[in-house]
Amino acid sequence: xxxxxxxQSAAAISPQESFSGPFVPQLxxxxxxNLLRIKEPDYSGFIPPNNxxxxxxxxxxxxxxxxxxLRNSEVSMPGAIITGTxxxxxQDTERFLKNITEYAETALNPTPFIxxxxxxxNGLIAVQQKCTQYNSTFVHRGxxxxxxxxxxxxxxxxxxxxxxxxxxxxxxxxxxxYIKSRIGYWKKALTQPAELLTSRTPGTIAxxxxxxxxxxxxxxxxxxxxxxxxxxxxKPTQEKLHAALETFLAQHEITPSDIDLLxxxxxxxxxxDHYYHNLxxxxxxxxxxxxxxxLCGEYDTASAFAxxxxxxxxxEQGLKKILxxxxxxxxxxxxxxxxxx
Amino acid sequence: MKPTTIMEALKLKLKQQxxxxxxxxxxxxxxxxxxxxxFGEGLGLxxxxxxxxxxxxxxxxxxxxxxxxxxxxxxxxxxSMAEFIQSKQPA
Amino acid sequence: MAERVFIxxxxxxxxxxxxxxxxxxxxxxxxxxxxxxxxxxTIHRDVLPVGEVAATTxxxxxxxGIKELPGYTRTTLLGLVAIQEALRSAGIKDAKELPTxxxxxxxxxxxxxxxxxxxxxxxxxxxxxxxxxxxxLDCADCTQRIAxxxxxxxxxxxxxxxxxxxxxxxxxxxxxxxxxxxxxxVCGGTEALTRFTMNGFNSLKNIDKQFCRPxxxxxxxxxxxxxxxxxxxxxxxxxKERNAQILAELSGWCNTNEAFHPTAPSxxxxxxYEAMKKALxxxxxxxADVQYVNVHGTATLNNDVSxxxxxxxxxxxxxxxxxxxxxxxxxxxxxxxxxxxxxxxxAIREQLVxxxxxxxxxxxxxxxxxxxxxxxxxxxxxxxxxxFGFGGNNASLVISKYEG
Numbered sequence: 001x002x003x004x005x006x007x008q009s010a011a012a013i014s015p016q017e018s019f020s021g022p023f024v025p026q027l028x029x030x031x032x033x034n035l036l037r038i039k040e041p042d043y044s045g046f047i048p049p050n051n052x053x054x055x056x057x058x059x060x061x062x063x064x065x066x067x068x069x070l071r072n073s074e075v076s077m078p079g080a081i082i083t084g085t086x087x088x089x090x091q092d093t094e095r096f097l098k099n100i101t102e103y104a105e106t107a108l109n110p111t112p113f114i115x116x117x118x119x120x121x122n123g124l125i126a127v128q129q130k131c132t133q134y135n136s137t138f139v140h141r142g143x144x145x146x147x148x149x150x151x152x153x154x155x156x157x158x159x160x161x162x163x164x165x166x167x168x169x170x171x172x173x174x175x176x177x178y179i180k181s182r183i184g185y186w187k188k189a190l191t192q193p194a195e196l197l198t199s200r201t202p203g204t205i206a207x208x209x210x211x212x213x214x215x216x217x218x219x220x221x222x223x224x225x226x227x228x229x230x231x232x233x234x235k236p237t238q239e240k241l242h243a244a245l246e247t248f249l250a251q252h253e254i255t256p257s258d259i260d261l262l263x264x265x266x267x268x269x270x271x272x273d274h275y276y277h278n279l280x281x282x283x284x285x286x287x288x289x290x291x292x293x294x295l296c297g298e299y300d301t302a303s304a305f306a307x308x309x310x311x312x313x314x315x316e317q318g319l320k321k322i323l324x325x326x327x328x329x330x331x332x333x334x335x336x337x338x339x340x341x
Numbered sequence: 342m343k344p345t346t347i348m349e350a351l352k353l354k355l356k357q358q359x360x361x362x363x364x365x366x367x368x369x370x371x372x373x374x375x376x377x378x379x380f381g382e383g384l385g386l387x388x389x390x391x392x393x394x395x396x397x398x399x400x401x402x403x404x405x406x407x408x409x410x411x412x413x414x415x416x417x418x419x420x421s422m423a424e425f426i427q428s429k430q431p432a
Numbered sequence: 433m434a435e436r437v438f439i440x441x442x443x444x445x446x447x448x449x450x451x452x453x454x455x456x457x458x459x460x461x462x463x464x465x466x467x468x469x470x471x472x473x474t475i476h477r478d479v480l481p482v483g484e485v486a487a488t489t490x491x492x493x494x495x496x497g498i499k500e501l502p503g504y505t506r507t508t509l510l511g512l513v514a515i516q517e518a519l520r521s522a523g524i525k526d527a528k529e530l531p532t533x534x535x536x537x538x539x540x541x542x543x544x545x546x547x548x549x550x551x552x553x554x555x556x557x558x559x560x561x562x563x564x565x566x567x568x569l570d571c572a573d574c575t576q577r578i579a580x581x582x583x584x585x586x587x588x589x590x591x592x593x594x595x596x597x598x599x600x601x602x603x604x605x606x607x608x609x610x611x612x613x614x615x616x617x618v619c620g621g622t623e624a625l626t627r628f629t630m631n632g633f634n635s636l637k638n639i640d641k642q643f644c645r646p647x648x649x650x651x652x653x654x655x656x657x658x659x660x661x662x663x664x665x666x667x668x669x670x671x672k673e674r675n676a677q678i679l680a681e682l683s684g685w686c687n688t689n690e691a692f693h694p695t696a697p698s699x700x701x702x703x704x705y706e707a708m709k710k711a712l713x714x715x716x717x718x719x720a721d722v723q724y725v726n727v728h729g730t731a732t733l734n735n736d737v738s739x740x741x742x743x744x745x746x747x748x749x750x751x752x753x754x755x756x757x758x759x760x761x762x763x764x765x766x767x768x769x770x771x772x773x774x775x776x777x778x779a780i781r782e783q784l785v786x787x788x789x790x791x792x793x794x795x796x797x798x799x800x801x802x803x804x805x806x807x808x809x810x811x812x813x814x815x816x817x818x819x820f821g822f823g824g825n826n827a828s829l830v831i832s833k834y835e836g
Contacts, residue, residue, distance in 0.1 A: 001611060050385050053364040081689070087570055088592075097550055100631050105475045107399035110392045113632035114694055114822065117539065118571070118592035123823025126691040132703060135689040135825055136600055139538070139571040139592040147589045151604065154611050158434075179553055183566050234585045331576070388696055392637060408652075412637075 079161025084144030086300020142328025167212030207297015441522025483657025483762025537621030599769030657762020684715025701742030729756025
């Protein structure tokens, strides 16, 4: 997929103060759990009260990040709405599962079932914007947001859309945090984000967030950055991963030394950190790297936060090219190449 | 109690239950007119709310509404709901 | 010009058969697969009809060649049975021979198995095999297990747009091919019945206690079903290069959104109308070229009115033969789009129009009625296959006879 895909606007809800105002990254302090929660903005200015009353947490988080992204752009009617989410609305799924048991399958509230469907956020954005165009949701762990992005790029390349609203949303519930702790997703001892990368223990810290982007065939008035290409690699060996990187860079006629900043998904998990370590040692020994999961925690669509972070630093720091490399528990690996124009 | 008082008490209770079930923040029971349309222009409720109200009838009043077409008639207003509930209560 | 995309392999399992031939035979015999569940632990078991695959989960594992069961959900196993047939039918012995995409569709992932152990998982005092199912809760699990068993690894992802999920999977795979990212994509969806979805649709009061009656005045909702279906899509150049058998062409597609309401379509069927119209335009065919529409036809009150009006708007007084095959299979949610796309392929190859079972009375809102007879030797060249769902997600596919 060659071509230029301009990020005309962006918005993020995350554990950071990212939703409005200038962004200053902070290493947060965890109180009792290895879990970073989002800072909730005031949703009432975005959603009419009559719509807000029914919505569960991740629906609000997803919808409002999308609406803020639209506000930040000059676009009111995107040509497509494409999102990614690994888990959808955990809160609604859990609630419906419990209701089935608690009420013995009788007189069940339909709302949690409806909202547990993975495409419900997409549907809400479409209803609110009256957008009847292409609309899709990818639900594949560390390839959820990535395919939303690829699909968006294809919509533009096909000439079906000039601008696409694309993004991702993910929540972590206490219940799901516990469930995943049973199979080693999180570190056993309380580990602060500041110590995450030097902890040398298995697992990581959980996170959540929502980020949206207006992607266009043209720069628009204030382009934040430009997506040059994306490459996904599924369950690779280290050799295959490195070969994929070399091919990817060669396709874009650059070498590792052209990369000004490497944003990585390093998360301090000894089981998977070697992918990052070996890649850096072999290709980017002198390149500045910025590990983003100390800011947002680990979740299926954390890469959307990484892309948002890239849009914040690329102009501010006068960078020309950024490479994002992320993997989700060693299975889904992605390279994303960005330029400043 | 006189029948009219029973009916008034039922309607007030019903309004409180509707507000809670549908999470109608900033709405008080006295804001809901007995005869105002619950759906469309009135309270602005939709088809999902109507299902939620049928759950309310079933859980709180043990009345099962099977047919959505029948449901639409019963759920026109607080008045129609209350009348329906009363008609189903043992005399 | 983007490359043409051909269907070169099909595989499926549903309530009316464990493979394509069995499905075709039961369609011909007009034998519905609806009945009552034998596998789900629910109070609705004798009340709400379903289209259930007869095989037990252990039997499915045997069919799919899986020996160590823990971790393999019914969703995964249904998918494996169907994809193995699809690859065989395309004459692909080793899926690894070419960079291939696997685009899967799922609405609730491995819920069929996780719902049985969910409260054990939450109980810190319990340990056991059930811990193998923790990661099967999401939609990616079934996709990855199917990909890993077949060796597909170039693009691996899952789409979830409710009842239109696998129609969108076919569309996405076709577009990956047209963009030159792969030459081959295996696309479809898998869905196992669950207590979760049965209670979910029941809470929406749109499950009929009788066998579903699409496009009938007395219809009163859908019946859920389960199954899986995959098609092998290949670029024209690859088909020529390897001299592959072409079953049909995927000539057009369109995805639109109703932007109307979370669970209800617009009354005039705007989204359905646009989806069919644009898919047809893309295919280069006109309304007169369509001989058969496999409608979404869930038999819910709303869907059939909207879809019927959309058909009348698009085709005017010349609405082609149309039927819903959901009275055969039940509504298989994420698998429905792919199952019905394969029925579209069969309609073209066998020159058949399938009957809309259980129909007796015309809907008052419509002028049209579905085809109720099995039509043999019917000259089907172009089929529209519709899949519409929650969230206003609509998808239409055009499947065409290959004539060079």
